Amino acid sequence: MNRPVQPVTPGAAELSSLLLKAADGDTAAFHAFYDRTSAKLFGVILRILVERQESEDVLQDVYLSIWRKAATFDPSKASPITWAATIARNRAIDRLRARPPRAQVPVEAAFELADDGPAQDAGLIHGDDVRRLTAALASLEPRHAAAIRACYFDGVTYDELAEREQVPVGTLKSWVRRGLIRMRGALEGSEA
Amino acid sequence: MSQSPDQNGLDGLTELEAQAMDYALGGGSRAERKAAELRSLSDPDFRAAVERWQQLLSPLDDTTPGIAPPPSVWAAIAAEVTPLPRRAAGPAAKASWWDNLNLWRMLGLGGPVLAAVAVALLVQPGSVGPAVPAMVANGPALVATLADATGKPLIAAAYDPASGQVRFAPVAASDDTTTGKVPELWVIEGQNPPRSLGVIDIAAGRSQTIPRERLAGLKPGSILAISIEPTGGSPTGAPTGPVIATGKLAAA
Structure with missing residues (x-):
């Protein structure tokens, strides 16, 4: 059942350390964590929600959760980016489910949006x-x-x-x- | 249209495993996801199964192109995470939990955005926390300590079957938006969807009378949950906002 422990990339080790510091209230470390991970999380959220403003709102919520929950991050269970991206996906999906019924934005629009920036944080997985x-x-x-x-x-x-x-x-x-x-x-x- | 799946729709999977997969993948309806979220707060085996599937699927995230968010997003976050200067908190003028975030900030950790702490034991009057009279005229009282997703106790609840009242002692604050939001109490019995016990006012020691018919069947083992809902309560009859705490009822 259990997967072998994932190989830890250098990026993951650094992110774990930033999260630990953030858990102690280090806002500079949290900012660094944001800089390293926000493009990935925004990509995940935007792909689900498509709408830019709503995605930005969710991204903000997600990072406030991360800041609050940093102390609960357990590096033996998940890599930091997996942990953070999971929070982002769940929050985006919940937001999507909470939308009033209306015409969906065509899926093509998501891919269009998704092409407008390079991953600044590739290699974390x-x-x-x-x-x-x-x-x-x-x-x-x-x-x-x-x-x-x-x-x-x-x-x-x-x-x-x-x-x-x-x-x-x-x-x-x-x-x-x-x-x-x-x-x-x-x-x-x-x-x- | 073809073949129908297994009779139970589980394809030979345990119900726990199927629900965990569904939640990790994200295909469930709003109500299904809410139910899974609640279960993960109270069922460690389920939570572990969800985490295994999330872990397994997570490399897929690497195939989604990253997109840099605009600087305004960090600015908004930074405004929230800057530690607040500590203020002396006078006794709360108003009793509402939600009106006293600063007080709770003081009580809980110096954590900036917080989610605080301090367990109040309803069943031990005279201990820390608001003094709440012992209850129970006849019949077993039920108590629950409601904790957040990390297991941190947030609220203690006690149900007195004699009076039909439920009391709450706030033991922490939430940083969820307070404007236009109210906490709503739910009970989850077995596999049934959450059932509302109504909007609650979680003020220290204040009794909350809940209509008796809603309390019928409340018994040890049932799970209480509190979600944050629009004023007036959930418009759908199912939890719509974030679940801030859950706890299992036990005999006092």
Whole structure:
């Protein structure tokens, strides 16, 4: 079940140390942490929410949470960027779910936005992990992989996806869950 | 349309594992995500399962291009994280928890944005915290210490079945926005969705009378949760705002 501990990149070690200092109230360290991670988190949020102003609001909330919760960060459980990006994804998805029903911004707009800046903080996640996971995802049936991507990257719900794919929600969930189990199996080097 | 999945829709997964995957991936509805969030606060096995899936999926984040946010975002954050000068906090003129953030800031850690501390024990009158009379005329009283996601106690709650009242002792403040927001109490019984017990006023030692019909079935093991909702309470009947605390009811 448990994955082997991720290799720690130099970036992750530095971020952990910044977070520890932030937990002690060091605002300069927190600022440095922000500078190193905010483009990644903003990218994650903007991809889900698309709307710029709303994404900025969420980004601000997320960093206030990080500042407040810095002391609870446990480097043995997650890398700092994973920890922070998870907070950002969850907050963005919750914000998306809280929107009143209305026309969705076309997905293309997200990609357009997503192209307008380089990642200033690439390399915070170990490259091997990225390659193995994207390969595992790419090995799934295309519709299953697409469903997983849509949920993870765009915050689309199972219900919306089921409608889009014209399958019952139970079937859609089944695709996604089986897909995730297979990905986990592939990462563990054994069949799921 | 093809085959239907397993009868239980779980595909041979445990219900815990399926819910953890759904939450980590993010495909659930608002209510489903809220339920998972609540569960993760009170169920360590579930939380661990969620963390494993989040960890597994996290390399995907590296494939999303980073985008530098405008400087205004940091400016707004910096305004909040600058430690506040400590002020002498007089006794609260108004009893509302929410009106006394500064007081709570004083009580809790010097942490700037905070989420504070200081456990008040309702079941031990005379101990730290607001003196709350012992309750229980007849029947077992129920108590719960509601803690935040990190396990830090925030609020103690006690239910007196004789009077049908629930008392709260605030043991910490939240930094959530206070304007136009109120805390709302929920109970989660087993696998059922959260059920509202109503909007509450968490002032020290103040009793809160909750309609008896809402309290029917309240028993040890049920989970109490407090979320932050718009004035008047959740418009949807399910928690919509951040869950600030949860705790399990136990016999006093």
